[in-house]
Amino acid sequence: MDVVGEREDSPVGTMDELINPGVVARLRDSLVSVAPQLELPSLEDVARNLEAKRLRDRVDLVRDALLRDIPGGFPTAERVVTDVLAEPRFAGWMIWPVTEFVSTRARESGSEADFDAGMDLLAQLTIGLSSEFAIRDLLIERPQRALDIMRTWTAHDNEHVRRLATEGSRSYLPWARRVPWLIEHPDATRSIIDATYRDPEEYVRRSTANHLNDLSRSNPALVTEIARTWRDNSDANTPWVLRHGLRTLVKKADLDALALLGYTGDGLHVARPTLSSVSVPAGGTIEFSSVVTNNGETDATVAIDYSIGFVRANGMLSHKTFKLASRQLAPGEAAVVGKRHSFRPITTRTYYPGRHVVTVQANGILSPAAEFDLEG
Template sequence: MDELIDAALITHLAGALRQAGVRPAALEASRVGEEKLRRRVDIVRDALLVDLPPTYDGTASAVRAAFADETFTGWMLWPVSEAVVDRALESGSARSFDDALDVLALLTTRLSGEFAIRSMLDAGFERTLAVAAGWTSSVDLHVRRLASEGTRSHLPWARGVPELVRRPGVTRPIVDALYTDESEYVRRSVANHVNDLARDDPDLAADIVAGWLDHPDENTPRVARHALRTLVKKGHPRALELMGFEGADFRVDGPSVTEHEVPVGAEVRFTARIINTGTVPARTAIDYVMHFRKARGVLRPKVFKIMSRSIAPGEAVVVDTSYSFRARTTRTFHLGEHAIELQVNGRTYGRDTFRLVDPEESS
């Protein structure tokens, strides 16, 4: 992902700005090397702030002129949007603030302004939120998505907006206006938005989805499932009920790990058997909890989905699955004891342990 902003992109952006009457000397002199994506964006934004006109009006005019070129598109617009916002906030003008939001709505039709709008929310929360609420009725699906995505409380790669965390219900009108949007792109953003809310106020997230299910369209069940995915994994009672997972009369044999020493790079396999001991069919969410060993030796749980299915009275379901300890950028593995539990409808059952070991020691 870091390579999304590279030397070729900088050259392309410089050419687009030159066509718009901007001399991109600082931009052409800027260099990106081993930096992460966020830092690369900042380097290009800072160069743009040197090259673009010093006033907000001049910057906005130059960006709008560049937008006339259809090749002025894609990831180059992330640092451009950041530069526009910086100029607007620097000006201290309400007119410039509002116009910058209009520019973001324009740019987002070619690349989302979800990152740049975070600074606008931080500087003028109510004003920005009111504009975002208006975007929910835009004819452009990208602008509608910006209303939802840009106001997520835990948007990946983006700066935090503390007010969104402190007041999780404030964005409810936005997601309520968009959960039946004709675009799956928009609906998925809405579901992710509510999944973020579940971190801050689980009961509110469940209440929002309950409202959707009271007034659904054909896509609402899928949107609801995606919105409540984290709460279902955590066993939130109302989320489980809303998703139709019910029944607590189970006997679980296992989980049982097949190999109790697992080399890094290999996989741990385990089995379990779930029996519905009740008298009615039970719709179940079957997950497993991996307790990963951290650097200081403590174990931290992470829930992984196995399946969702109905289990008839007396029926037994056999689970046979694995987790791979192959190298990945999203998780660092630490040698030593780990543990696995099974989770059915939010309740954990059984526990088995294994040791993650150095491949050379196991050979």
């Protein structure tokens, strides 16, 4: 989720604090400035009850307060939100719960006209903060109607609206509600990504590549068909889009995806990684190296990745694959590849002590696993 301009509301602590009492107070002031008749008591109350709540829960609490404080159905919501868009203080993370408020009112209406107007309002809001999460409920409600509208956004003059078309309709958008219809109809969004893979903005092209990668989870054959068409109608940026969009299929050694990206070699061998240590302190790093050998009779173009098997809370391993290198190897040639992987604390993963593993792969061909212990 991206914010345009300066992020005054960025947290000094955790992501949960992106929606904090100060943000809610500024949202309330912004709304009162354009609709003085609103008293907004629920919004005032919720600002005092955010402590210890997760970010998503905070968004929902603010949305629910808006639903209580601004009655009158979608026409009232549309009027208030349209007015507040012109208020300079209405910026940053306060926009997220407002997008959810708009989506809820548009769905409650049951009117196709209100549905369309709600989609349009989300497109306006996304210029300040992405509406990618709020639009999911509208896609669930009327997937085909929503996609018809989103296709028109691919020609919009604002890159944030174009990105909403690609990002909001992803099959497996992270942290977002699943839209089962999209997973059941993987070709339904093809016209959207066909229209954006050569977008002038890298911001949009990255979303398109991630969208293509999502589709590979349910229909690899469709993805390689799309990628082949894009390769044959490419511009200077298309090779990157294809590499990023096919990354999961490459990690899975999909032969069509590898060939599309120019990776070759049918006689590769990957040695078990050599580790710098068999024990890593909490917050430390593990350094490893491996040897990739081309035992074939022709030159090989090789995509090399590595995977860490992380211990989960239940003691099971969860594998995550990372890019490592690309190499050209002549017949009989070997290359040493290596990496230092950090276990410093990050917000997106919790590290648990125990026996971890690392593997290296070349064009999807796996090395034997090397084990190490992460200390508590």
